[in-house]
Amino acid sequence: MSEVLFNTHDAVLLCTMLMCIIFALLLLQLPQPSKLHKVFIIGFCLASFAIPLDILINFGAGFHPWMVKHHLTLIYLFEFGAWLQAPMAYFLVRSQLDKNFQFKAIDYLLLLPLFLNTSHQLIAYHSLPLAIKESIQSTMDIMDLSITIFFVQTAREIFRLALALASITLLKKYTLTPESNLKPNQLTWLHVLAYGLCLYTSISLLNAIFLTAQVLTKYSLPVGYIGLFQNYICAVYFISLVSKLHSDAVQQCFLKPLQLSKGTTKSGFNFAHIQTLEPLMLNNKIYTNPELSLDDLAHSVGVSPRTLSGVINGHYGCSFFEFINGYRIQEAKRLLSESAHKSTSVLDIMYEAGFNSKATFNGMFKKTEGMTPSQYRKTMCMHQMAGFEARP
Template sequence: MAIINLLGIAQGLFTAVALCTVKAGNRQANYLLAALLVSFAIGIAGATLGASGYYMEFPHLIRVGDPVVLLIGPLFLFYARSLTRNKLTRKDLLHFVPFAGYVLYLIPFFLQPAAQKVAFVQQMQESTSPGILFIILLRSVILLVYTYFTYRLLNHYNKQLKEQFSNVERLNLDWLNQVAKLLLVVIACSFLMYALILTGHLSFLVSNYLTSLLLTSVIYTVGVLGIRQARVFVMPASVEKNVVTHSVPVVPEEVRPVARYENSTLSEEKSQKYLQKLLKGMQQDKLYLNPDLSLQLLADTLDIPAHYLSQVINEQLGQNFYDFINSHRVEEVKARLLDPAYSHFTILAIAFDSGFNSKSAFNLAFKNQTGQTPSQFRVQVKK
């Protein structure tokens, strides 16, 4: 387990260095992710040092990594905010107060001689101090709060994207949502381990190893997602520009729908007029065939203010922009699958020609709308 943890530390540090050397894309986000990975690596190193017995060789490193755990939550939130273009301010430095406070609290310990530090670790392994456990539990609670708010921010951001764009695969942050979910699992496991320690069913030594392995899994997850999705590390300029103009504030989800259009000046007459113009653009002009279609581009094409167009789609049709456009694309695919002239085309070719630019997004939209996979639909058509 120590070897696996050491490999995780190496992976985190290597990825952090790589991120700091990338000059393209969102450099602030890259630096924040690098700092987050270094924090994970230090946390893993501290736990592994104590669990493997190497603290005897380097006693003055004991508890050096403890405060760093308090950096993980704020850095994770700041990284998500930097990707969603919620600007960081000087007030955000207050998020580091718990870290600074914990460092001050540990200064007397850091000034102790090596023998006392070694004795502290040995005492922890034999009989856990309730005070130390409380501090460790408090760190997990703080991390839980930050992870929860980060998860909410990411969900709000991804929903907002669907109000603006018809293809969101290059813009959404689903990969980061997966990391947030994994962190929540890690925190849940931590709480379970604390309960087992208090009841005497788990030693502090074993919990150190398990915690290190869980944090290592987070580093490996980020690495794998980085390989699968290059934009995790380098966001294309065109995508970055779109995200800049559509930042998402942290607003409680239950509040937004109620207050969204209460101050709108759109009359019922104009709403119906815009609706007819919109439906004509879809049915006759087939504007949905443009894979790069966005709310703003559609609004410019139809000569309708973008905020009014969004309101019409939401209120009159009960859909967001993403679902509205892709429902027309699915109907286009179905029509072409029924047309013998397209029998020699692959399903994916038809999907891309109908405005989709992602196989996964197409399959999901088709299944949600028809209850069948595209292949099942084509087989049924042939029968």
């Protein structure tokens, strides 16, 4: 009979590792504020991939004995992930919010624990002969380990939780800044990243405290169940990140119609059609006609509906419906944020922007901006008041 390496709990760890890879690929497809930002993406995803792999190697019911037998040198090799993940997440949030972010000397202090732990592992374990490593793994009992190890693990989780909370603080401060240039929907995945990491590290800290208490008191505590729960939470965390980031990537087509094309279009499209189409949208605001159809717009541009549909799909990367409603959403945002329309109802603004369905308007607005039109108006009002109060 073939050897069974993975059980159901191990499959959760494997799923988390897969989600880390997908998350990295999705994130790298989005426009990056800087090259340094890309480094933090890779660093965060690499660390997040290493954590479940390290757990699988050390605690997998079937996988751990197999690793001891076949790949003993890889044990403890991926422990760096737990020390690297939180600093990379913090730097990732900072570099996303601040396009001028520069890595300073003081920032290296956040990587010092990683360096110290890696150095200790190289000296205390990886430099040992294979025979001694095999002896350690075959006789090791968690209750016989030095209490110092558990105090270090607890300190590590406190460090990770502190950085997760620091990331949340950065996001809160940025959201309240009137000059913030990222839209709410562009911040949502960052909130999922920061708040999810905070939850995950809180459970990790609880488990570390229970482990320390168990070793000190010799009482049996539910550390195994907490550890399993932590693994499942981590899987849900990365599935949520991938889901949200994929949703944000799809929503980018709503922003494309507002970008004037200066160069040539993709092969096969006549740039003259774009030059005719965009003034109709930006200057004539033809999209404010709620009855506007593809045929109507094609007639105004002077092309066939099929040609116009091909231009919109190929050049802007979205459908006619998404193209028109992208402009309508932007117009609604402008009206909602202007003080001259402060007394205008949201329903009237909806009609003025070109929508004739409240459900469609609210649904698309929330999908694009991450909040309802009314919430958006309140947020913009708060920003304007904050900006006014900040003036000398």
